[in-house]
Amino acid sequence: MTKKFSQEHEWIEFEDGVATVGITDYAQQSLGDIVYVELPEVGKKLTKDGDAAVVESVKAASDVYAPLDGEIVEINEELDANPALVNEAPESEGWFFKMSLADESQLDELMDEAAYKDFVEGL
Amino acid sequence: MTFTTHTGNRGLVIEEQLIFEQGQPGRTGVDLPEPTGTKSRLGGLDRESDVGLPGLSEPQVVRHFTRLSQKNYGIDAGFFPLGSCTMKHNPRLNEKVARLPGLADLHPMQPESTVQGALELIDQCAHWLLVLTGMPAVAMSPAAGAQGELCGMMAIRAALDARGENRRRVLVPESAHGTNPATAAACGFTVDSIPATEDGRVDLAAFEAKLGDDVAGIMLTNPNTCGLFERDVRKIADLVHEAGGYFYCDGANFNAIVGRVRPADLGIDAMHINLHKTFSTPHGGGGPGSGPVVFSDALAPFAPIPYVVKKGDGFHLVETADEDDGMKPFGRLKGFHGQMGMFIRALSYMKSHGADGLRQASGDAVLNANYLLARLKDKLSVAFPGYCMHEALFDDSFLKDTGVSTLDLAKAIIDEGFHPMTMYFPLVVHGALLIEPTETETKESIDQFCDAILALVAKAESGDAEFFKNAPYLTPRRRLDETAAARKPVLRWKPETA
Numbered sequence: 001m002t003k004k005f006s007q008e009h010e011w012i013e014f015e016d017g018v019a020t021v022g023i024t025d026y027a028q029q030s031l032g033d034i035v036y037v038e039l040p041e042v043g044k045k046l047t048k049d050g051d052a053a054v055v056e057s058v059k060a061a062s063d064v065y066a067p068l069d070g071e072i073v074e075i076n077e078e079l080d081a082n083p084a085l086v087n088e089a090p091e092s093e094g095w096f097f098k099m100s101l102a103d104e105s106q107l108d109e110l111m112d113e114a115a116y117k118d119f120v121e122g123l
Numbered sequence: 124m125t126f127t128t129h130t131g132n133r134g135l136v137i138e139e140q141l142i143f144e145q146g147q148p149g150r151t152g153v154d155l156p157e158p159t160g161t162k163s164r165l166g167g168l169d170r171e172s173d174v175g176l177p178g179l180s181e182p183q184v185v186r187h188f189t190r191l192s193q194k195n196y197g198i199d200a201g202f203f204p205l206g207s208c209t210m211k212h213n214p215r216l217n218e219k220v221a222r223l224p225g226l227a228d229l230h231p232m233q234p235e236s237t238v239q240g241a242l243e244l245i246d247q248c249a250h251w252l253l254v255l256t257g258m259p260a261v262a263m264s265p266a267a268g269a270q271g272e273l274c275g276m277m278a279i280r281a282a283l284d285a286r287g288e289n290r291r292r293v294l295v296p297e298s299a300h301g302t303n304p305a306t307a308a309a310c311g312f313t314v315d316s317i318p319a320t321e322d323g324r325v326d327l328a329a330f331e332a333k334l335g336d337d338v339a340g341i342m343l344t345n346p347n348t349c350g351l352f353e354r355d356v357r358k359i360a361d362l363v364h365e366a367g368g369y370f371y372c373d374g375a376n377f378n379a380i381v382g383r384v385r386p387a388d389l390g391i392d393a394m395h396i397n398l399h400k401t402f403s404t405p406h407g408g409g410g411p412g413s414g415p416v417v418f419s420d421a422l423a424p425f426a427p428i429p430y431v432v433k434k435g436d437g438f439h440l441v442e443t444a445d446e447d448d449g450m451k452p453f454g455r456l457k458g459f460h461g462q463m464g465m466f467i468r469a470l471s472y473m474k475s476h477g478a479d480g481l482r483q484a485s486g487d488a489v490l491n492a493n494y495l496l497a498r499l500k501d502k503l504s505v506a507f508p509g510y511c512m513h514e515a516l517f518d519d520s521f522l523k524d525t526g527v528s529t530l531d532l533a534k535a536i537i538d539e540g541f542h543p544m545t546m547y548f549p550l551v552v553h554g555a556l557l558i559e560p561t562e563t564e565t566k567e568s569i570d571q572f573c574d575a576i577l578a579l580v581a582k583a584e585s586g587d588a589e590f591f592k593n594a595p596y597l598t599p600r601r602r603l604d605e606t607a608a609a610r611k612p613v614l615r616w617k618p619e620t621a
Binding site: 033035036056058059060062083084 | 547610
């Protein structure tokens with residue numbers, strides 16, 4: 001299993017050809033209490049850096065971008081009833097969607113955990 | 124001294140129940156005899172259950188709404204530095220003029236010959252807007268700034284369609300009002316975001332790199348939502364024109380430059396003007412507001428109907444698309460002619476101030492914001508260096524390590540008797556505090572506000588985070604649970620079941 005991070009504060013866990021995507025702990029802390037998550041439909045084709053989901057907190061509504069090219073294979077339906085999961089467990093139960101990848105080599109363009117930590121500290 | 128009262132009231136601040144909770148059967152009614160000799164013709168469909176409306180006597184209703192109005196805080200009550208909203212005074216002269224019977228009693232369906240004065244007033248108001256912006260055409264009908272944006276972008280779409288070009292990408296800076304990307308999307312465009320530079324302006328190199336033959340145009344706010352003048356605006360206009368696109372300017376902040384900068388000289392193709400921000404009409408207009416849109420020659424033919432033209436000795440309202448050769452209006456945005464009440468108030472403001480007065484108002488707005496900036500900049504952290512325009516923007520780095528957030532500070536400001544500033548907007552600045560005093564305020568009121576802020580910041584620095592976490596203390600309700608309000612909203616009152 002590989003865990004990667006994007007500059008848009010998403011985490012990506014890649015295992016058995018499927019990437020699970022969510023927002024990082026830093027992202028949920030910056031957003032504050034999350035009150036709504038709008039997820040894409042299963043089967044939707046995503047392009048890297050294109051819109052994938054919308055997350056709404058008490059402070060702001062923000063787009064969540066696709067960190068990679070690919071297609072949605074599963075969404076976290078729990079978030080509809082309980083968006084607070086994103087605050088409570090952003091990098092586990094609060095995942096957003098799973099996607100198949102068009103080009104696995106794109107993973108190499110993303111940051112690993114140490115690089116993301118440095119990136120966040122530099123903000 | 125703290126104690127609770129028997130009634131729950133706090134002095135003369137009444138703990139007001141919902142009107143439904145106060146209602147009792149038999150309290151309403153007029154003194155008319157019961158009708159006799161009538162027969163129901165509803166064929167058995169007469170309502171049998173209670174309608175569910177509250178029953179209150181006239182004095183109860185009067186008290187209820189008076190008390191509610193006393194809980195409201197508005198510009199007539201005190202300092203209201205809500206950045207980007209321009210909470211300025213609404214002169215009472217405007218109200219007096221708008222209540223003249225010859226204006227107040229008009230009906231929009233009266234024959235044109237009986238409303239010549241009203242049409243002339245619309246034409247005069249339009250004329251002032253054209254002179255102040257230097258633009259050749261104006262659509263008066265849009266009902267708000269956001270509808271003005273829609274109007275401007277629909278004209279751009281119509282112009283592109285007339286050229287037979289399928290340009291669909293609109294460039295929008297990161298610091299734009301949220302309505303800008305929404306408008307572009309509503310008109311069928313895709314939004315491409317332009318990053319900001321370190322000093323809070325459009326990144327010219329990034330902008331240039333995004334230009335191409337699929338670009339419909341740019342939507343730029345100037346001065347922008349960081350309260351800064353886009354110094355490359357001329358260059359941006361030239362570049363977007365060279366690329367075959369149009370320049371939509373969000374005129375929300377025209378109040379900072381009116382009488383000093385003419386949008387036409389900046390190369391703008393379309394710009395809406397919020398009459399409430401620049402020309403002192405009430406926010407929301409007591410009904411729809413008003414957001415006229417000025418157009419360049421390139422877009423003027425596509426402006427929506429209706430519009431007023433001078434015809435012989437009188438004025439005429441062009442209401443159909445085929446009436447005027449050479450014009451290709453994209454349609455109609457709104458019933459009738461726009462918000463007459465707002466045109467009257469705006470024109471009253473323009474004429475009572477004169478060109479020199481408008482110029483002084485924009486100057487005073489910028490001066491007040493810079494005075495406030497100068498008073499606060501050593502203790503708060505300024506988001507971008509240098510002078511600001513009509514509003515001062517701070518980030519939350521001055522609160523770092525205090526345990527106090529922008530939100531906590533804003534809540535404590537309420538206890539000091541001020542409406543808080545805009546918080547967490549623009550999004551490009553972390554924990555933003557956007558403060559717009561407007562030209563309305565005296566030096567004394569700005570000083571009082573700054574003194575209060577500085578005292579609160581000193582308190583935060585002294586380590587009393589707990590005080591801030593619990594603020595406000597003196598309001599009818601304490602800190603509201605915004606999260607619960609969003610996650611589990613209670614939108615409807617229901618009677619308690621016995």
